[in-house]
Amino acid sequence: MKIAILGYGTVGKGLVEIIEGNKNKRNIQIEGILVRNKEKYKSSKYNDIITENIEDIFDKEIDILVELMGGLHPSYEYIKRALKDNINVVTANKDMLAEYGDKLVKIAKENNVSLRFEASVGGGIPVLKPLTESLEGNDIESMYAILNGTTNFILSKMYDEGLPYEKVLKEAQELGFAEANPEADVEGYDAARKLSILSTLAYHRRVYWKDFYLEGISNLDMKDMDYAKKLGCKIKLVGQSKKNKENVTGFVRPVLVDNNSLLSKIDNEYNIVVLNGNSVGELSFVGKGAGKEPTGSAVYADLIDIFDKRISNIDSFMQEKIEVEKTISNNCQALLRFKSPQKEEIIKLIKACVDEFEIVEDNDELVIMVYANSEYEINNILCLIRDKGYCKESRKLLKIS
Known part of the structure; x- marks a missing residue:
């Protein structure tokens, strides 16, 4: 060869x-x-x-x-x-x-x-080949993943060592984990591109990466980490997609995950891809998402597959783009932060809009965990609060299970 x-x-x-x-x-x-x-x-x-x-x-x-x-x-x-x-x-x-x-x-x-192109997603994790070959008899219904080692390293350091974003980013650059211009990693573009490849192969329709809801980690601060710890959670940059009847729901964004969840155990440069098939159920693929040996290993495996004339079906890239819905339409939770709030008015409005909520912090800022029927419902609450001028700034951090 x-x-x-x-x-x-x-x-x-x-x-x-x-x-x-x-x-x-x-x-x-x-x-x-x-x-x-x-x-x-x-x-x-x-x-x-x-x-x-x-x-x-x-x-x-x-x-x-x-x-x-x-x-x-x-x-x-x-x-x-x-x-x-x-x-x-x-x-x-x-x-x-x-x-x-x-x-x-x-x-x-x-x-x-x-x-x-096995090495294009997840470094040394063999996930594309199982997706296109071993799981061909399955209807892949959804997936979620941590797909970027740079952001996972930064978030792990911020959470475990209490270091601010700017300091950890600089360390990541010095160690070679982050580029001099880290935008593609920290703003979620890299993870979205990988999620689009996975989703295209899984759902047999082309899923374009720019159609996902994209939110990076550069706006996270130490208070986000403190609130996560208070709730028994970690914060991870997660890519998630789900096939519906007519479209796909998908995002790449920082989210809260429970400390006892599988995602919370994936730290530093490690990646994970979790697929849900109608026959096989849930399958997890974990490993180093980048690096000399892991990525080289994936490239070498592709060489051998070509040499041995093994064929994978990647025709889904040639299909028409499928519409991507950016907002979660099912039950969800979100941590809402309000700066310079009119506390009583905000609490009263939230109480009128959702059946369940929990006040996490009521000092310099008001922090509330809300349990809603959809992300639309949460976004509507934030719009109402903003329109009524009840706070200077609000932020939302979804929690996924």
Whole structure:
């Protein structure tokens, strides 16, 4: 099996190490490696096949192109070219699949080649293959997941060590867990892209990542953590989607989860995906969501699947987009925070709107846990309070079970 690798960063090096460590099992020949700056790899044993010129890669006779560059461009153009040249492709690029998965799957199908992307979701967690193969006889009804190690690391540190967001973010950047520009992680874009890939494969319709309700963690403060502890909860950035008759309900947002729940046990760089099937019930997939070895392992597994001619059904990327409802229509709970409140008026209004609520804090700010028939009901309460001018600022944090 002859391959070329685009990108020789953390994951690329991890893949090469796994290939070298399994030479006695599989003979995978690396024909070329594309990098931005060849000077950085003068001492590499692969220096003679490392290049800055993409044409050097396409001039080789290769069976599989492995794209580990990330980003949308020029990765998209390179993958599209490979597929049209009847070259199989393995990628870890969730940004590109979430944006252009429909086009790339169509090109792969037209040219009778494989497009594999296990490493795009959950790092080393093997979840896409079970979803498209082992669970094919199931109707996947819903899923929830922690899909971003950076935000999970930040939230774990804030909760366990009582450190403010800005300080933990800086530490995460120094440790290499967070990018210099962390927007994609902390605002929920990365998790939404991964959730869209999972949901598209699970529900057999294309679910576009920008259609989810998106809320990041950058506005969370230490009081949120204090209230969570008081309620016997943790705060996690969770992606959740559920298939309804006509549409999908989905979001990526920080939520409260009970300390005895499965989600609360997933800390730091670990990820979890929980699928609910009509026949199999609930299945959980847990592991490291990023990193050299875990992600390299997922890429290597895709190479072997192509070599062994194993086929997964990913045609759902070519289906029409399904409508995504952003608001929860069933029973739910939410922690409401009110700054500079007119307390009596707010409590009176909430009492008139919901059957059950609990005052969590009544000092500098008013904090109330409400139990409602839907998120619409909660949003309506907040709109009424705002319109009547009962507080300067209000915030909502959902609790999920």
